[in-house]
Amino acid sequence: MVKPVSNIVPGIKPISPVPGSDTNSTANGSINFGEVLNNMINSTNQMQQNSSHIGKLFAAGKIDDLHTVMIEGQRADLALQFILQVRNKVLDAYNEIMRMPI
Amino acid sequence: MINDMFKNTHLLQQALDASWLRNKAISNNIANVDTPGYKRLRVEFEQFLSQAVSRKALTSSVTNEKHIPIGAGSPSRMKIRVMEDHSTSMRLDGNNVDIENETAQLAKNNIMYNALIQKISGDFNKLRAAIKEGR
Amino acid sequence: MSFFSSLDISASGLTAQRLRMDLISQNIANANTTRTENGTPYRRKVLVFQQRDGNRPFSDYLSDASRAKIGGGGVRVLRIVEDTSPLKKIYDPGHPDADQNGYVHMPNVDITTEMVNMISATRSYEANVSALNATKSMAMKALEIGR
Numbered sequence: 001m002v003k004p005v006s007n008i009v010p011g012i013k014p015i016s017p018v019p020g021s022d023t024n025s026t027a028n029g030s031i032n033f034g035e036v037l038n039n040m041i042n043s044t045n046q047m048q049q050n051s052s053h054i055g056k057l058f059a060a061g062k063i064d065d066l067h068t069v070m071i072e073g074q075r076a077d078l079a080l081q082f083i084l085q086v087r088n089k090v091l092d093a094y095n096e097i098m099r100m101p102i
Numbered sequence: 103m104i105n106d107m108f109k110n111t112h113l114l115q116q117a118l119d120a121s122w123l124r125n126k127a128i129s130n131n132i133a134n135v136d137t138p139g140y141k142r143l144r145v146e147f148e149q150f151l152s153q154a155v156s157r158k159a160l161t162s163s164v165t166n167e168k169h170i171p172i173g174a175g176s177p178s179r180m181k182i183r184v185m186e187d188h189s190t191s192m193r194l195d196g197n198n199v200d201i202e203n204e205t206a207q208l209a210k211n212n213i214m215y216n217a218l219i220q221k222i223s224g225d226f227n228k229l230r231a232a233i234k235e236g237r
Numbered sequence: 238m239s240f241f242s243s244l245d246i247s248a249s250g251l252t253a254q255r256l257r258m259d260l261i262s263q264n265i266a267n268a269n270t271t272r273t274e275n276g277t278p279y280r281r282k283v284l285v286f287q288q289r290d291g292n293r294p295f296s297d298y299l300s301d302a303s304r305a306k307i308g309g310g311g312v313r314v315l316r317i318v319e320d321t322s323p324l325k326k327i328y329d330p331g332h333p334d335a336d337q338n339g340y341v342h343m344p345n346v347d348i349t350t351e352m353v354n355m356i357s358a359t360r361s362y363e364a365n366v367s368a369l370n371a372t373k374s375m376a377m378k379a380l381e382i383g384r
């Protein structure tokens with residue numbers, strides 16, 4: 001059972017939430033981080049698949065222009081790099097929080 | 103979000119497609135320089151692109167789902183058209199390929215393609231630098 | 238259309254102009270031939286070019302690469318025909334192929350025309366070569382993406 005601080009120590013006011021930055025705001029329109037991450041992973045995956053599909057078509061002699069192949073490859077590569085970087089940052093942040101003395 | 107990251111490169115990629123196709127059309131014109139009745143092919147893309155770009159300048163916000171956004175913001179559906187040029191008749195045999203003109207167009211298109219490749223390559227490198235934090 | 242069809246297009250142009258050149262040489266070489274295998278004087282030979290349509294299987298239209306459509310796949314030589322213009326007649330009673338009036342039918346080859354055509358064929362050949370080189374340099378440039 002958690003009591004508000006003000007009940008225990010009189011004089012300390014409960015921290016009033018800043019309007020708009022409510023943690024429940026996900027319900028009314030904004031997107032939560034997990035969803036963003038999920039979307040990113042999905043589209044990265046799609047790009048990888050697209051790239052390998054185009055690679056296969058190229059090997060089969062169905063694609064006429066080289067730049068399509070190269071560009072799709074670059075996109076897939078960059079998306080992967082991006083998502084890896086995000087993953088590293090998130091892990092760093094998590095570890096930072098874990099190490100925080102409470 | 104990741105798709106937004108590549109918005110610019112999509113446009114450049116289309117310009118590259120058009121340029122490649124134009125190279126093919128010019129090659130075809132040159133190969134058929136002595137074919138009776140042949141009409142030169144030309145590729146139309148740039149005016150569609152400039153239309154799309156200028157339309158994008160006046161974007162609108164949509165207040166209702168059923169509204170159609172002005173400018174649409176998606177040059178992803180731009181057309182590249184190949185058409186036969188019937189406007190001129192160079193020679194008696196009905197062929198209208200002007201070999202000097204085609205050679206000039208070929209050189210022009212080649213430079214354009216190289217420039218576009220350089221640009222798209224630079225865009226990718228910029229993204230890569232941003233992702234790797236300049237390392 | 239297959240891999241690098243623009244190179245194929247230029248190659249077809251080169252082949253056609255090459256063949257044209259061969260025929261011009263043949264015409265010049267036989268400018269004085271009064272007797273061919275079937276006994277008649279040599280007649281000038283000319284090429285008929287035809288635009289080669291990308292005769293693609295229907296499945297290609299459905300594949301991913303179908304956007305690479307273009308109304309042509311280069312040039313091809315439809316057939317080689319003989320020039321039916323009248324033969325030149327030269328009075329030379331001592332010639333073994335002379336008719337009873339002493340006239341010899343000479344081939345309808347005009348050297349000057351052939352030389353002009355030869356220059357034209359050379360020019361077209363060169364233009365095809367430069368188209369081929371342009372395509373090649375573009376493809377090589379495309380390989381540099383991301384480098």
